Amino acid sequence: YGDYNLKIDYVFKVVLIGDSAVGKTQLLARFARNEFNVDSKATIGVEFQTKTLIIDNKTIKAQIWDTAGQERYRAVTSAYYRGAVGAMLVYDMTKRQSFDHMARWLEELRGHADKNIVIMLIGNKCDLASLRAVPTEDAEEFAQRENLFFMETSALESTNVETCFLTILTEIYRINA
Numbered sequence: 175y176g177d178y179n180l181k182i183d184y185v186f187k188v189v190l191i192g193d194s195a196v197g198k199t200q201l202l203a204r205f206a207r208n209e210f211n212v213d214s215k216a217t218i219g220v221e222f223q224t225k226t227l228i229i230d231n232k233t234i235k236a237q238i239w240d241t242a243g244q245e246r247y248r249a250v251t252s253a254y255y256r257g258a259v260g261a262m263l264v265y266d267m268t269k270r271q272s273f274d275h276m277a278r279w280l281e282e283l284r285g286h287a288d289k290n291i292v293i294m295l296i297g298n299k300c301d302l303a304s305l306r307a308v309p310t311e312d313a314e315e316f317a318q319r320e321n322l323f324f325m326e327t328s329a330l331e332s333t334n335v336e337t338c339f340l341t342i343l344t345e346i347y348r349i350n351a
């Protein structure tokens with residue numbers, strides 16, 4: 175059953191962005207279906223997934239969009255950003271370059287999205303602690319400077335995945351409801 179027979183009060187579109195292979199698809203799979211696929215590309219071509227949740231006694235349908243690989247060709251289009259009220263900027267904490275690219279992604283996002291969009295910076299793969307290449311403080315500093323929420327996650331171990339989606343959706347609700 176799931177979503178049927180539910181009166182939906184709000185639908186919120188949230189987009190995932192960031193370099194290829196940082197774990198966007200797996201974060202979404204973990205949040206929407208509580209799955210993690212080691213062979214990740216099963217979901218290629220899927221545009222978005224939904225999950226319905228209750229915040230403040232309201233039924234909220236989160237529509238979370240995944241780039242489905244478009245970012246590899248620098249071809250994330252303006253249609254992708256259209257109507258988004260939230261964005262998750264994901265880097266891989268074991269790949270410094272994916273963090274260094276966050277400024278570029280943020281610029282692209284701000285160029286396309288609504289000015290009230292809620293943005294969360296996410297350092298994924300925190301299960302790989304011994305391979306960390308991005309200190310938490312660097313990310314915190316960037317997030318503070320750019321006025322972003324920030325969290326470290328592991329889609330593999332489920333760490334903070336539910337929390338980060340709930341945090342951004344609650345803030346989106348606060349702003350848009």
Ligand code: GDP
Binds near residue numbers: 195197201211
């Ligand atoms: P995307 O290109 O950003 O959508 O990245 P994917 O979700 O396809 O993940 C890229 C690779 O990283 C895959 O091999 C995943 O299994 C792996 N991966 C994703 N999230 C995690 C995580 O939290 N921890 C670890 N160790 N690996 C992850």
